[in-house]
Amino acid sequence: xxxxxxxxxxxxxxxxxxxxxxxxxxxxxxxxxxxxxxxxxxxxxxxxxxxxxxxxxxxxxxxxxxxxxxxxxxxxxxxxxxxxxxxxxxxxxxxxxxxxxxxxxxxxxxxxxxxxxxxxxxxxxxxxxxxxxxxxxxxxxxxxxxxxxxxxxxxxxxxxxxxxxxxxxxxxxxxxxxxxxxxxxxxxxxxxxxxxxxxxxxxxxxxxxxxxxxxxxxxxxxxxxxxxxxxxxxxxxxxxxxxxxxxxxxxxxxxxxxxxxxxxxxxxxxxxxxxxxxxxxxxxxxxxxxxxxxxxxxxxxxxxxxxxxxxxxxxxxxxxxxxxxxxxxxxxxxxxxxxxxxxxxxxxxxxxxxxxxxxxxxxxxxxxxxxxxxxxxxxxxxxxxxxxxxxx
Numbered sequence: 001x002x003x004x005x006x007x008x009x010x011x012x013x014x015x016x017x018x019x020x021x022x023x024x025x026x027x028x029x030x031x032x033x034x035x036x037x038x039x040x041x042x043x044x045x046x047x048x049x050x051x052x053x054x055x056x057x058x059x060x061x062x063x064x065x066x067x068x069x070x071x072x073x074x075x076x077x078x079x080x081x082x083x084x085x086x087x088x089x090x091x092x093x094x095x096x097x098x099x100x101x102x103x104x105x106x107x108x109x110x111x112x113x114x115x116x117x118x119x120x121x122x123x124x125x126x127x128x129x130x131x132x133x134x135x136x137x138x139x140x141x142x143x144x145x146x147x148x149x150x151x152x153x154x155x156x157x158x159x160x161x162x163x164x165x166x167x168x169x170x171x172x173x174x175x176x177x178x179x180x181x182x183x184x185x186x187x188x189x190x191x192x193x194x195x196x197x198x199x200x201x202x203x204x205x206x207x208x209x210x211x212x213x214x215x216x217x218x219x220x221x222x223x224x225x226x227x228x229x230x231x232x233x234x235x236x237x238x239x240x241x242x243x244x245x246x247x248x249x250x251x252x253x254x255x256x257x258x259x260x261x262x263x264x265x266x267x268x269x270x271x272x273x274x275x276x277x278x279x280x281x282x283x284x285x286x287x288x289x290x291x292x293x294x295x296x297x298x299x300x301x302x303x304x305x306x307x308x309x310x311x312x313x314x315x316x317x318x319x320x321x322x323x324x325x326x327x328x329x330x331x332x333x334x335x336x337x338x339x340x341x342x343x344x345x346x347x348x349x350x351x352x353x354x355x356x357x358x359x360x361x362x363x364x365x366x367x368x369x370x371x372x373x374x375x376x377x378x379x380x381x382x383x384x385x386x387x388x389x390x391x392x
Contacts, residue, residue: 038072
């Protein structure tokens with residue numbers, strides 16, 4: 001890991017030279033993780049990593065976290081300040097001023113909060129997407145981490161489908177993530193700061209509102225239910241989403257479902273290096289509009305995945321970024337019919353040198369996504385969960 005982090009820092013230094021920057025200040029939680037491998041949630045106390053074009057990185061952290069910095073394995077200098085609110089000479093911006101005084105032109109992340117940006121006392125500040133651009137293309141280490149999370153996302157989706165039945169409460173679906181958590185704990189892979197496990201489902205017809213929050217007492221139905229495993233493990237994300245039925249789909253439902261699959265096929269046909277993200281989204285959108293769904297579209301075709309579940313590049317109109325090998329993206333065009341439900345599969349996908357590789361591999365066909373039968377074992381277990389937690 002130390003070699004990986006050193007390579008990332010050296011790569012950043014090379015970009016500083018290309019952009020005529022003397023140093024770069026990192027402050028976002030994900031960027032600090034990217035360059036240190038350290039799990040840390042800064043809360044109200046600012047935390048900085050200053051990477052000079054020449055020399056070792058300098059960390060400026062609250063005194064509270066000084067011992068925490070011992071986890072950082074790369075060669076560095078550590079400085080501390082007293083508290084989020086401190087007297088002159090002991091606050092972070094006074095100490096930061098002394099640290100960046102030697103640098104004339106200093107880069108900062110474009111996402112830096114304005115209240116922090118206003119207090120950075122550099123002679124010239126340049127807001128830059130250098131780090132975001134670095135993070136778009138994954139290293140072999142990162143790809144291994146994302147593959148691991150994707151495998152768990154598939155396992156979580158398999159669990160949803162195995163425990164689904166007409167009348168199952170959303171609480172029961174949420175509770176399935178506990179098995180994944182226990183697996184990570186047993187394997188000594190669980191970091192509470194860097195792990196988030198959302199196992200959820202949206203019953204029809206509310207599945208037509210993909211960013212609504214399903215109630216714990218909501219129940220799965222015979223229509224188009226949309227399931228999601230939205231995971232982040234060890235800091236690296238993956239997602240899998242599937243539209244499934246708990247009874248035979250009727251003719252209109254079959255059409256919506258298969259048109260969604262066709263839209264995915266349009267996208268996958270185009271995923272390869274050199275293709276603009278906006279062109280993929282435009283092709284998918286045009287296909288769905290030609291099928292009569294102009295009023296049933298709510299979002300882009302996909303987005304980047306890495307340290308965040310949603311990051312650049314965006315597979316969207318307006319993002320003219322060209323795909324590159326070792327980018328990781330989602331493909332998830334959706335159709336949303338008010339009063340009926342939503343139709344969306346999402347997969348985590350690796351861009352390869354010649355095309356793509358799906359990292360989530362749960363079946364997508366209508367036969368596999370149709371679950372019939374009473375599922376008595378799941379129903380009995382679900383009744384016990386609901387009773388224990390007072391949902392019934």
